[in-house]
Amino acid sequence: MPPGTPPATQVIHAGRNSLPVFTTFEKRFTRVEGRDDVLYGYNEGATRPLIGPGYFVAHFFADRGEIGVDYLQVPPTGALLPAGWPKIKPNTSGLQMLVYAGMVDYMRKVSSHVTIGRAYKKGTKELPHTFLLCRTGG
Numbered sequence: 001m002p003p004g005t006p007p008a009t010q011v012i013h014a015g016r017n018s019l020p021v022f023t024t025f026e027k028r029f030t031r032v033e034g035r036d037d038v039l040y041g042y043n044e045g046a047t048r049p050l051i052g053p054g055y056f057v058a059h060f061f062a063d064r065g066e067i068g069v070d071y072l073q074v075p076p077t078g079a080l081l082p083a084g085w086p087k088i089k090p091n092t093s094g095l096q097m098l099v100y101a102g103m104v105d106y107m108r109k110v111s112s113h114v115t116i117g118r119a120y121k122k123g124t125k126e127l128p129h130t131f132l133l134c135r136t137g138g
Contacts, residue, residue, distance in 0.1 A: 002135075007033035010082040012044075013115075017131040022047055027069065027133060029058065033080050040075040042086065053086040054100045061106065069105035069117070107133070 001011050008030055015025045025045035032038050043054035057073035060066075071091045075081065079088070091100035107117035113135040119127040 001029060001031055001039060005031055007031045008080045008082050010085070012136045013133040014136055015131055015133045018129040028082075028085070030082050030085075032075075040079060040081065041069070048086075051094075051096045051099050053089065054091065054096055055088055056091075056100075056105075061104075064106060066106045066108055067115075069107065071100040071103045071105075105131070 011029045013027045015027055017023055025043055027041055028044055029039045029041040032040055039058040041056050055074040056069045056071045058069050061068045075088055102122045103119055105117045105119045107115040109115055115133045118130050
């Protein structure tokens with residue numbers, strides 16, 4: 001997130017992954033009011049109407065030394081989110097549980113606008129695909 005971005009301001013990171021289909025997506029982030037250690041966000045893309053929105057809480061995982069997009073957590077009901085964001089849904093229900101339940105995307109910084117990452121299920125099962133995010137704007 002760009003420094004000084006106020007809470008409930010959307011920051012989009014365009015993404016590309018190594019899956020055979022649905023290779024482009026966005027992770028949309030926002031700062032949390034009163035917290036500097038977490039971000040809220042969700043996934044936007046062609047699959048969102050079917051398996052989304054895939055809400056998450058991004059935070060630092062000290063044991064790994066990396067930021068994780070943690071789908072085990074979602075923003076709380078009533079959280080201050082940017083206008084137009086979809087309704088918060090848990091990742092343990094509906095079709096989205098097939099994708100997001102039990103998953104954490106661990107990311108590493110490449111530059112001020114670019115991160116790379118890999119998804120893990122159930123804490124330790126490394127999935128075979130990777131992704132790249134590039135912050136748009138700012």
